[in-house]
Amino acid sequence: MTILLFLLAIIIVVLSLWLVNIYQKIHEIKNLVESFQRGDLRKRLYLKGKGGLTEIAQGLNQLAERCLSKDEEKDIQRERLLSILMSLPDGVVVLDRDKKTVLANTAFLDLFRITDYEIEGKAFTDIIRVPEVLDMIDTTYRERELSLKEFYYDITSRYLQVIGVPNKMRSGIVLIFRDISEMKRVEEVRRDFIANVSHELKTPITNIRGYTETLLEGAIHSRDDALRFLGTIRSNVERMERLITDIMHLSKIEMGYLTIDKRRTDLGISVERVLQLFRKKADEKGIEIINNTTGAEIEADPERLEQILTNLVDNAVKFTEKGYVEVNYEERVLSVRDTGIGIPSKYIPRLGERFFRVDPSRSRQLGGTGLGLAIVKHLVNAHGWQMMIESEVGKGTEVKIIT
Numbered sequence: 001m002t003i004l005l006f007l008l009a010i011i012i013v014v015l016s017l018w019l020v021n022i023y024q025k026i027h028e029i030k031n032l033v034e035s036f037q038r039g040d041l042r043k044r045l046y047l048k049g050k051g052g053l054t055e056i057a058q059g060l061n062q063l064a065e066r067c068l069s070k071d072e073e074k075d076i077q078r079e080r081l082l083s084i085l086m087s088l089p090d091g092v093v094v095l096d097r098d099k100k101t102v103l104a105n106t107a108f109l110d111l112f113r114i115t116d117y118e119i120e121g122k123a124f125t126d127i128i129r130v131p132e133v134l135d136m137i138d139t140t141y142r143e144r145e146l147s148l149k150e151f152y153y154d155i156t157s158r159y160l161q162v163i164g165v166p167n168k169m170r171s172g173i174v175l176i177f178r179d180i181s182e183m184k185r186v187e188e189v190r191r192d193f194i195a196n197v198s199h200e201l202k203t204p205i206t207n208i209r210g211y212t213e214t215l216l217e218g219a220i221h222s223r224d225d226a227l228r229f230l231g232t233i234r235s236n237v238e239r240m241e242r243l244i245t246d247i248m249h250l251s252k253i254e255m256g257y258l259t260i261d262k263r264r265t266d267l268g269i270s271v272e273r274v275l276q277l278f279r280k281k282a283d284e285k286g287i288e289i290i291n292n293t294t295g296a297e298i299e300a301d302p303e304r305l306e307q308i309l310t311n312l313v314d315n316a317v318k319f320t321e322k323g324y325v326e327v328n329y330e331e332r333v334l335s336v337r338d339t340g341i342g343i344p345s346k347y348i349p350r351l352g353e354r355f356f357r358v359d360p361s362r363s364r365q366l367g368g369t370g371l372g373l374a375i376v377k378h379l380v381n382a383h384g385w386q387m388m389i390e391s392e393v394g395k396g397t398e399v400k401i402i403t
Helices: 001-037 051-086 105-113 129-142 182-217 223-254 266-277 279-285 302-318 345-350 360-365 372-380
Strands: 091-095 100-103 147-153 158-169 172-179 265-266 289-290 297-300 323-330 335-337 386-392 398-401
Touching: 001 091, 091 105, 100 129, 105 172, 129 147, 129 158, 129 172, 147 182, 158 182, 158 223, 182 223, 265 302, 266 289, 266 297, 266 302, 266 323, 279 289, 279 302, 289 335, 302 323, 302 372, 302 398, 345 386, 372 386
Parallel strands: 289 323
Antiparallel strands: 091 100, 091 172, 147 158, 158 172, 265 297, 323 335, 335 398, 386 398
16 A cells, blocks of 8 residues: 555646646747747757657747748848839839838939938928928829929029839839929920921021022022022022031031040141131221230141031121231140120120020121031030130130130
């Protein structure tokens, strides 16, 4: 009987120890699960021995590893996407269903000169109050379709385009802002260019048609009238030819097809070659032409250099009625100076624009196309030089090229 009681006591002790061990393991597993629930997936539980609880612990460890691996993968992907988003040249803003800011990239902050980088969670209406944008946002939320709007932002004096894209997964929207100021400027230049070319061609074409019809109606039988009319037709054809030639030169330069072959060039010879083209006209007007570049040398493309000088000397002779036209080269400054009518200071910044003329009617009468200085400006820049224009009304003009 005593032995039986002793064995029973041993069994009870062993069973108690086993139960305590089981309880401890269950408690440790419970603590591990609670850690996972709190987001701590790095915690691990290693139980000794074999059995179901040890296998459960091992399974939980493996599950945590997989979850952690997936989270890290998501974090990497999120960082990549965020990096791409932040490096985009267009401004991007993500709004939630309540029109509050979830995310905004650097380009957006720069476009609108926003210095408060902590805009997450703010209502978009507290960040930007542009009626056109707010109306477009309402439309995108309401219709759940892509929408687009262009607007002028007074604060930065820029033209902007905004695209609203519905985020179907989260009921919010994505806004993409793009600076289209340069595109607008190019479009305006294109429109002006077409309008100017049309106008410049219309006048000589009208003249040619008019004189041709007059000749066909009988004026051709009068030798004097026929010669006079044919002379006028020829001058209008030459005017159109000059215009088309200048347009082709300018287009070639602006499209990057121009190559500059800089080499040591005898400036004096180049200048004299150009001046010879205008000496007859200058003599007829009683203007003295002076070449102060004899013996000077310069690093330039000889052909383009003469094109620059031709345009500058042509303008100088055209707009000078008395005095002189002088070409100088001193201390790396090439200049063409005249004693002509001069240019009002308010117009000087616009010189070099295509088709810009201070006095359009006078320029057309003298055969100008309005493209000469634009060509000069591009050729000077292509050489890596700088151009400056100084002028005083009634005293003359000096164009300086710093080589």
